[in-house]
Amino acid sequence: MDTFAENFLNLDVVGDYVPDLxxxxxxxxxxxxxxxxxxLASGTALALVRMVRLRLLNLVILVFVDVARALPPLxxxxxxxxxxxxxxxxxxxxxxxxxxxxxxxxxFTEELLWAGLSTVAVGQYEAARSTGLTFLQMMGSVILxxxxxxxxxxLLSRIIATTKNTALASVVAVPELLSQANTAQGxxxxxxxxxxxxLGYLAIMLPMVIVARHYERRQRPE
Amino acid sequence: MLELRGLCxxxxxxxxxxxxxxxxxxxxxxxxxxxxxxxxxxxxxxCNRLEEPTSGVVIVEGQSILxxxxxxxxxxxxxxxxxxxxxxxxxxxxRQNVTLAxxxxxxxxxxxADTIARRMLDHVGLSDRIDFYPRALSGGQQQRVAIARAxxxxxxxxxxxxxxxxxxxxxxxxxxxxxxxxxxxxxTMVVVSHEMRFAREAADSIVFMSDGRILEQGxxxxxxxxxxxxxxxxxxxxxxxx
Numbered sequence: 001m002d003t004f005a006e007n008f009l010n011l012d013v014v015g016d017y018v019p020d021l022x023x024x025x026x027x028x029x030x031x032x033x034x035x036x037x038x039x040l041a042s043g044t045a046l047a048l049v050r051m052v053r054l055r056l057l058n059l060v061i062l063v064f065v066d067v068a069r070a071l072p073p074l075x076x077x078x079x080x081x082x083x084x085x086x087x088x089x090x091x092x093x094x095x096x097x098x099x100x101x102x103x104x105x106x107x108f109t110e111e112l113l114w115a116g117l118s119t120v121a122v123g124q125y126e127a128a129r130s131t132g133l134t135f136l137q138m139m140g141s142v143i144l145x146x147x148x149x150x151x152x153x154x155l156l157s158r159i160i161a162t163t164k165n166t167a168l169a170s171v172v173a174v175p176e177l178l179s180q181a182n183t184a185q186g187x188x189x190x191x192x193x194x195x196x197x198x199l200g201y202l203a204i205m206l207p208m209v210i211v212a213r214h215y216e217r218r219q220r221p222e
Numbered sequence: 223m224l225e226l227r228g229l230c231x232x233x234x235x236x237x238x239x240x241x242x243x244x245x246x247x248x249x250x251x252x253x254x255x256x257x258x259x260x261x262x263x264x265x266x267x268x269c270n271r272l273e274e275p276t277s278g279v280v281i282v283e284g285q286s287i288l289x290x291x292x293x294x295x296x297x298x299x300x301x302x303x304x305x306x307x308x309x310x311x312x313x314x315x316x317r318q319n320v321t322l323a324x325x326x327x328x329x330x331x332x333x334x335a336d337t338i339a340r341r342m343l344d345h346v347g348l349s350d351r352i353d354f355y356p357r358a359l360s361g362g363q364q365q366r367v368a369i370a371r372a373x374x375x376x377x378x379x380x381x382x383x384x385x386x387x388x389x390x391x392x393x394x395x396x397x398x399x400x401x402x403x404x405x406x407x408x409x410t411m412v413v414v415s416h417e418m419r420f421a422r423e424a425a426d427s428i429v430f431m432s433d434g435r436i437l438e439q440g441x442x443x444x445x446x447x448x449x450x451x452x453x454x455x456x457x458x459x460x461x462x463x464x
Contacts, residue, residue, distance in 0.1 A: 123307050127309035131323035141322055
């Protein structure tokens with residue numbers, strides 16, 4: 001028991017690495033913020049483009065969505081980080097992580113939102129159009145709010161999964177929370193920084209999980 | 223006010239409207255009656271291009287609305303529509319349902335739109351339900367909010383697509399009395415409805431449709447009292463039995 005405390009709950013060791021871990025946590029938050037914003041926005045945009053029903057464009061979207069959902073994001077990141085330079089495109093790890101995870105989130109968001117959009121009653125579209133709203137006004141004020149509400153539970157779990165996936169960025173040299181903890185563990189020969197990092201993840205994730213639970217409860221039929 | 227000339231509509235091979243000619247004058251209340259599947263609702267929906275006519279002309283206030291240059295959203299602003307299933311926005315209160323198009327389409331400020339919404343909801347007898355969500359309202363109340371939403375844009379004509387068909391019988395009258403009030407105020411209205419007693423009492427003109435054609439048109443006393451077309455006689459006797 002003492003050895004466990006010594007190796008995993010060693011406050012002296014953690015104390016040495018607190019600044020590094022906080023810096024890592026900040027990068028994790030930045031990654032998550034950027035990825036969630038661009039992933040949700042472009043997923044929504046893709047769903048809207050798909051509404052226009054141009055056959056070729058929809059085919060392109062479908063292929064993108066299915067491929068992005070099928071491949072492991074870790075593999076995509078590694079391929080982009082180590083492979084793209086051979087094509088003359090050199091991106092840093094942070095950019096690669098943002099692009100890959102945002103693209104994967106966009107694919108899931110598009111697919112979920114599309115299901116939601118198809119569920120909104122036809123009469124809602126007709127009522128909006130009959131009052132003279134433009135397509136974008138109709139989507140923005142009438143249809144999308146209802147579609148998001150319909151898919152909020154699965155979308156929130158996808159948001160949580162995406163936020164956790166920022167830890168994958170450690171393999172492409174982004175000094176985020178997990179990466180900092182790993183480095184600290186290597187230098188100190190002690191696993192306590194990992195314990196501290198998991199507390200950091202809990203601090204980020206728990207509020208999201210609680211919010212998700214709240215929405216899930218709200219969505220149950222009355 | 224509203225004029226249809228040679229209007230045709232097909233869905234694929236199925237012909238739904240054939241060569242419809244119809245004139246609705248300002249302040250008139252015109253009822254479309256006929257068996258289900260006769261094309262009444264489709265005709266109504268062609269008037270604001272929720273359905274795209276296959277051929278023919280739709281003229282609203284002297285302007286053909288089928289031309290490609292027409293700003294359809296501005297046309298629709300002048301043509302209110304009330305639906306069988308109300309189609310209120312469920313995530314918005316009664317007030318927000320009414321103010322949305324006022325702000326987005328008519329360009330009113332929040333304060334102006336709120337004032338108009340209050341007046342409109344008061345007009346349909348719902349001043350105490352302004353901040354209620356649709357799910358907290360009865361069917362009759364929801365339909366009156368929908369009417370207020372259509373009226374708020376100050377349309378020149380209002381289309382009613384079976385406005386009372388989805389209502390419990392005891393709630394029908396609340397909607398009909400609002401429609402009666404609108405008629406007395408001189409609103410131009412085209413109504414698809416099965417409320418024959420109301421049609422007879424309130425309509426200026428009744429149009430009988432069957433199989434996508436207008437077979438007979440006239441004042442209520444003539445249509446109900448002295449129907450000429452055999453199909454109309456059959457239709458009337460079949461519904462009067464019930």
